[in-house]
Structures are given as structure tokens and as C-alpha cells.
Amino acid sequence: MRTAHASIMGLQQILFIVFGTIALGAAVAAVALRNAFHSALALAGSCLGVAGLLVSLGAPIVAGVQALVFIGGIAASIRFGPAPLREMTRSVHLGHNRSWWVGVVVAAALCGAIVWMVFSTDLDPAPDAAFIPSGSIEALGVALVSAEGFVLPLTIAVLLVGVALAGAARLVGRR
């Protein structure tokens, strides 16, 4: 029993390392590549890694939405979207601005500070690996549509996305 439990923990940690490496490596590639089209492809890979991480954390619904929105939406719009967007992403080869080192210093300092705080804080131990959050999808559905839950914020968020979609279509369609 203990051996099976240990193997589950080992597998989950290996999955975390694999998906985390994909997410972080593709993110670095998305930032470092000069061509915006190649950056978009790398961003899709990073979003795929993040979706795998979310699945390994027990949130497949959020992972599915993430994959649909970012990989299916953003990457596909850059690949198959309006002609000016495709032209812009394919033709623009821009590097970093003159003060790129400020970005390196700020990002490295912030990352170091956060990692230091995280590892110097006594966080709760990892939950039992065999415990799968059963009913989380059902609980999420109930929370999203019940009056005591988040139905009003959900409505506002959907309206926001709809208005943004209409505004974006108006901007892109205007000559």
C-alpha cells in the first residue's frame, strides 16, 4: 500500500516537472524569439504546458477552458485570423528595446524575491496524493449558476467578453 502510494506521488511529481518544464521553456522561447509568429506558436506550447499542470492539480475544467481560449483562440487567430494580423505577425522581426537590461534586472529580482519568500515560509504539506477532489466539477457548476453563488459575476464576465468581441470585430473591420 505504501509502495503504491509512493509510486503515485512519484508519478505526479514527474508529471509536474514535465509540464512545468514545457510551460516555462516555451514561455522563455515566446519571449526570446524575434518573429511574432514563432512567438505565438511558442505561447501556444506554454499554454499547453499550463493546461497539463492544471489537470495534474485536479482542475480539468479550467484546463479545458484554458486550452480552448488560448490555444484554440489566440494561436488560431494569429495563424488563421484577419489578413493584417497575419501579415503583421509574419513580417515583423523586432528584438528588445534599448533598456532590455532593466527588464532582466526587475524580472530576476522579483522572481528571486518571490521564490525566497515561498521557500522561507512554512507552507502546509502537500495534500494526500490519493485524494482526488471528487465532485469538484459538480460543485463548480452549482457555484456558477446558483443565486447564492457566482451567477451575477458570471453574467457580467460573459457580457464583458461579448462586448470585447464586438468591439474587436468593429476595430478590425473598420477601413
Place this chain on the structure above:
Amino acid sequence: MAPLSWVLALAAGLFCVGLYAVLARRNAVTILMGVVLMLNAVVVNLVAFWRYVEIETAGGLVFALFVVLVTAAQVLVGLALAVALWRSRGTAVVDELESLKE
């Protein structure tokens, strides 16, 4: 399962890679991608805290879904603005957009 500190450190790395893109890149589309990376890190943090601290309620998942939706809206408008700039000015370099300084 990986410890919470590992997940938080990974999210910090993702956030800072995105922050570097926002601070140092010149292309408007790549800057938008940096913002997407930063919001991805936020989603990972929300789901991690839900999983490790507050798994009995669905609040963390709901907030993560809202962040994904708001990110989608923000990227839609940002890409449309970039296309409008490309059409009107023929450039996607944010350093050259200085009309507000005049």
C-alpha cells in the same frame, strides 16, 4: 503530488518571464503575449491555492475561470488595437507611438 512551494515557484517564473516581455519587447503583439503569460501564472496560483488550501469550495476554480475570460477579452481588444495601428501607421513598434506626448 508536488509541494505547494514548487507550484508557486513555477508560477513566479512564468510571471517574471511575462514581465520581462512587457518591459523589454518592442512588438505590441509580443507584449500582449507577455501579459497572457503573467495571467497564466495567476491562474496557476489560484488553482494551486484552491487545491492545497480550500478544496471544499469551488471559489478558487470560479476565480480562475473569470481570470481566463477576462484575459480573453483583454487579448481580443489588444490584438484588434494592434491591427488598427498596423493599418493606420504601418508599424507595431510601441516605441514609435508617441502621439500622446505631443
